[in-house]
Amino acid sequence: MAKLSGRSIIGFREGQGAGEPLYATNPRDGQSLQPGFVPATTDEIELAVRLASEAFAVYGRVPGRERGELLRRIAARIEAIAGELIERVEQETALPQARLQAETARTCGQLRLFAEVAEEGSWVSARIDYADPDRKPVPKPDIRSMLRPLGPVVVFGASNFPLAFSVAGGDTASALAGGNPVIVKAHAAHPGTSELVGRAIQACVRESGLPEGVFSLLFGHGAEVGTALMKHPLTKAGGFTGSRRAGRVLMDIAAARPDPIPFYAEMSSTNPVFILPGALHERGESIAAGLHASFTMGAGQFCTKPGMVFLPKGGDAASFREKLRQLVAGSTPFHLLTATIHSSYGSAVAGRKTDAKVKLVAEAPQADGSDGFAAGSALFETDAASFLDSELDAEIFGPTTLLVRHSNRDEVLKIAQGLEGHLTATIHGTEQDLRDFADLVAILESKVGRLVFNGFPTGVEVCHAMVHGGPYPSTSDGRSTSVGSRAIFRFTRPVCYQGFPNESLPNELKDENPLSIWRLVDGQMTREATLSSLSSRGAEK
Numbered sequence: 104m105a106k107l108s109g110r111s112i113i114g115f116r117e118g119q120g121a122g123e124p125l126y127a128t129n130p131r132d133g134q135s136l137q138p139g140f141v142p143a144t145t146d147e148i149e150l151a152v153r154l155a156s157e158a159f160a161v162y163g164r165v166p167g168r169e170r171g172e173l174l175r176r177i178a179a180r181i182e183a184i185a186g187e188l189i190e191r192v193e194q195e196t197a198l199p200q201a202r203l204q205a206e207t208a209r210t211c212g213q214l215r216l217f218a219e220v221a222e223e224g225s226w227v228s229a230r231i232d233y234a235d236p237d238r239k240p241v242p243k244p245d246i247r248s249m250l251r252p253l254g255p256v257v258v259f260g261a262s263n264f265p266l267a268f269s270v271a272g273g274d275t276a277s278a279l280a281g282g283n284p285v286i287v288k289a290h291a292a293h294p295g296t297s298e299l300v301g302r303a304i305q306a307c308v309r310e311s312g313l314p315e316g317v318f319s320l321l322f323g324h325g326a327e328v329g330t331a332l333m334k335h336p337l338t339k340a341g342g343f344t345g346s347r348r349a350g351r352v353l354m355d356i357a358a359a360r361p362d363p364i365p366f367y368a369e370m371s372s373t374n375p376v377f378i379l380p381g382a383l384h385e386r387g388e389s390i391a392a393g394l395h396a397s398f399t400m401g402a403g404q405f406c407t408k409p410g411m412v413f414l415p416k417g418g419d420a421a422s423f424r425e426k427l428r429q430l431v432a433g434s435t436p437f438h439l440l441t442a443t444i445h446s447s448y449g450s451a452v453a454g455r456k457t458d459a460k461v462k463l464v465a466e467a468p469q470a471d472g473s474d475g476f477a478a479g480s481a482l483f484e485t486d487a488a489s490f491l492d493s494e495l496d497a498e499i500f501g502p503t504t505l506l507v508r509h510s511n512r513d514e515v516l517k518i519a520q521g522l523e524g525h526l527t528a529t530i531h532g533t534e535q536d537l538r539d540f541a542d543l544v545a546i547l548e549s550k551v552g553r554l555v556f557n558g559f560p561t562g563v564e565v566c567h568a569m570v571h572g573g574p575y576p577s578t579s580d581g582r583s584t585s586v587g588s589r590a591i592f593r594f595t596r597p598v599c600y601q602g603f604p605n606e607s608l609p610n611e612l613k614d615e616n617p618l619s620i621w622r623l624v625d626g627q628m629t630r631e632a633t634l635s636s637l638s639s640r641g642a643e644k
Contacts, residue, residue: 105184105187105299105302107138107295107298107299108138108298109124109138109139109140109141109294109298109322110140110141110322111141111143111147111151111319111320111321111322112298112301112302112305112318112319112320112321113143113147113150113151113154113319113321114150114151114154114158114305114315114316114317114318114319115305115308115309115315116150116315118141118143118144118147118321119141119144119147120141120142120143120144120147120322121141121142121144122141122142122324123142123324124138124139124140124141124142125139125140125142125291125294125322125323125324126139126140127140127194127195127291127292127293127294127295128195128292128441128442129194129195129197129475130196130197130438130439130440130441130445130475130476131197131438131474131475131476131477132474132475133442133475133476136194136195136295138295140289140294140295140298140322141322142322142323142324142327142328143321143322143323143328145331147321148321148328148331148332148335149335151286151316151319151321152255152286152332152335152337152338153316153337154284154314154315154316154319155254155255155284155285155286155316155317155319155337156254156255156284156316156337157314157316158284158313158314158315158316158317159252159254159255159282159283159284159316161313161314162282162283162284162313162314162317163251163252163254163282163283164282165282165313166610167221167222167223167224167280167618168221168222169311169313170218170221170222170279170280170282171217171218171219171221171222171280172218172311173279173307173308173311173313173317174214174215174217174218174221174276174279174280175214175215175218176307176310176311177214177271177303177304177307178210178211178212178214178215178218179211180303180304180306180307181207181210181211181214181271181300181303182207182211184299184303185204185207187299188207188266188296188299188300189203189204189207191295191296191299192265192266192293192296194295195265195292195293195294195295195296196265196292196293196296196440197438197440197475197476198265198401202401203266206264206265206266206267207266209266209267209565210266210267210271210272212565213267213272213273213276213565213586214271214276216276216565216566216567216588217276217277217279217280217588217591218280220280220588220591221280221281223620224611224618224620225620225621225622226250226281226588226591226592227249227250227251227611227620228248228249228250228597228623229247229248229249229611229612229620229621229622229623230247230248230249230622230623230624231246231247231612231622231623231624231625231633232245232246232247232625232626233245233624233625233633234602244601244602245601245602245603246599246600246601247599247600247601247603247608247612248597248598248599248600248612249597249598249609249611249612250281250592250595250596250597250598251282251595251596251597251598252281252282252283252594252595253283253339253340253364253365253594253595253596254283254284254337254338254339254340255283255284255285255286255316255337255338255339256274256278256283256284256285256286256338256339256340256341256342256594257285257286257287257288257329257332257333257338257340257341257342258270258272258274258275258278258285258286258287258288258341258342258343259287259288259290259329259341259342259343259344259345259353260272260287260288260289260290260293260297261290261344261345262290262292262293262345262404262440262441262444263344263401263404263405263406263440264344265290265292265293265296265297266296266300268344268585269287269289269290269293269296269297269300270287270289270296270297270300270301270304270320271300271303271304273565273585273586273590274342274344274367274585274590275287275304277590277591277593277594278340278342278594279317279318280591281591281594281595283339283340283594284314284316284317284318285317285318285319286318286319286320286321286332286338287301287318287319287320287321288321288323288328288329288332289301289320289321289322289323291322291324292440292441294322297320297322298320301318301320304318304320305318305320326349326352329353330353330356333353333356333357333360333366334356334360336360336361336362338364339364340364340365340366340367340593340594341353341357341364341365341366341367341368342366342367342368342585342593342594343366343367343368343369343370344368344369344406344585345368345369345370346370346371346500347370347371347498347576350368350369350370350371350579351368351370351576353366353368354366354368354579365580365593365594366579367578367579367580367583367585367593368578368579369406369526369571369572369577369578369585370576370577370578370579371406371498371576371577372406372407372498372524372525372526372527372573372577373410373411373496373497373498373525374407374408374409374410374411374525374526374527374528374529374560375409375410375411375412375413375519375522375525375528375529376394376409376411376412376413376528376529376530376531376559376560377413377414377515377519377528377529377530377531377532377540377543378390378412378413378414378415378423378531378532379415379530379531379532379533379536379539379540380415380419380536381532381533381535381536382531382532382533382536382557383414383415383419383420383423383531384419385533387419387420387422387423387426388422388423388426390423390531391423391424391426391427391430392426392430393559394409394412394427394504394559395427395430395431395434396559397409397559397560397561398410398480398502398503398504398561399434399437399480399502400561400562401561402437402438402439402440402478402501402502403437403480403499403500403501403502403503404439404440404444404500404501405561406526407526407527407560407561407562407563408504408560408561409504409529409559409560409561410498410499410503410504410505411490411495411496411504411505411507412504412505412506412507413487413507413509413515413518414506414507414508414509415508415509415510415511416508416509416510420508424464424484424506427464427465427482427506428464428465428482429465431464431465431466431467431480431481431482432465432466432467433467434467434479434480434502435467436467436468436469436470436474436477436478436479437477437478437479437480437501437502438474438475438476438477438478439476439477439478439501440476441476442476444476444500444501445476445478447500447501448478448499448500448501448503449478451499451501451503452481452499452501452503455481455483455499455503455505458493458495460485460489460490460492460493460495461483461484461485461489461495461505462483462484462485463481463482463483464482464483464484464506465481465482466479466480466481466482467479467480467481478501478502479502480502480503481502481503482503482504482506483503483504483505483506484505484506484507484508485505485506485507485508486507486508486509487507487508487509487510487514487517487518490507490518491517491518491521495507496522496523512539512540515540515543516542516543516546519543519546519547519550520546522547522550523550523574523575523576523577524550524551524573524574524575524576524577524578524581525550525551525573525574525577526551526552526553526560526571526572526573526577526578527551527552527553527554527555527560527573528547528550528551528553528554528555529554529555529556529558529559529560530543530544530547530554530555530556530557531556531557532556532557537556549574550573550574551573551574551577552570552571552572552573552574552577552578552581552584553569553570553571553573563586565586565587566587566588567587567588567589568587569584569586569587569589570584570586570587570589571584571585571586571587572584572585600612614632614633614634615632615633616630616631616632616633
């Protein structure tokens, strides 16, 4: 494995840092990992943002082809170091090797997806409305618009996805694809992983002949570095995946600045699952098996983990419950990512055990207390009336879920109407169930970003159509997604050009369409070159 420096990456430079270093911890045994990572200083934070702002003047206008080449280069470099990278990730997270191999592939896949988006170019949503000097009572001017990048973007690494939502994750990929320099605040849970990936990106930026400030990576304790980055006047946007508490703090900082900036936070979601009568009768046991696999996947540390399950009372529910009880009771211990997550999970499970409205259905055997951040899965149960009169919809980050038994359709709809915003909602049903519960689908459309039918929410496909977002508090802005090609729109804004001569316009808006992108020209989508001169338009008439 390459020797880690434990220092921040500031453009093409290595930071020196100051203060007490932070150490990653092996979740399996609770032991600290070497080396220590020294927090970035105030001057280094200033330098990183200034370099990013200077780089934006160039990188923001680099052709999409070159941005795509950078992203492909990063993906190839990550694949080249995959062996040593996965070794370090496994030490810092205790995630199984198969999961880390899949996450490496996903990370490289989304880098290449955004490379394709940048190279093809139509994402800029170019629009051209030609002038009409003969329009009465006033002439119509020539107006053209397209999306332009914002400037330096601060990305916060996530604890639960050390690759796909961290240094080279979706936020970084989409920001770079759109022409924005990126400064990553590394997550303290996996600093070694962050440095390895950060060095790969740094080398790729240099090899691509791009400005120094296109990428930086900063280490730091707690919220100090992240807060300073979000408050810096040259920072233009932020992307975050983590807890509601931390996300809300950063949201408020972004909004309270003298010049408020967009901040896209994915914060918390309990991801309700509705099992309808027909599906429960036809395949209750197979749904139970799939549910168990879903809420324990990744030790229940997925943002899409199904944390509450609604099902009707009756004999079918009893057999479903029994199958799920057996699966939970037979589960082996999991290792949670950090001491904080481990402590919070233990406190939340203990709290539910003492809640008179909740019954413990099953609990996996407890791990040895000396076994690092080990934790067992737990299954709880309540009824609809108790659920509606409580705060049992709160997210518990870890391998647990809550069964909620209801008695009729109206009760299901009442539950759905009372839900806050979530990333996903899942419905298991038959075609008849969908007809009988059509109102449920309509309600859930306003509550979540992704509706899943006869599946499970864990596992987010990286593709053009994916929406990984949802109404607050699942995200800070329910109009956005952090997965899929639409994620690029978060770090852009529309710019309009009125009355400019053709040669002075960006290539995306020139009459000849030199990039051959899709454009909306006088209300019609086309990839053809267009004619704007009055003589040409007159000849057409």
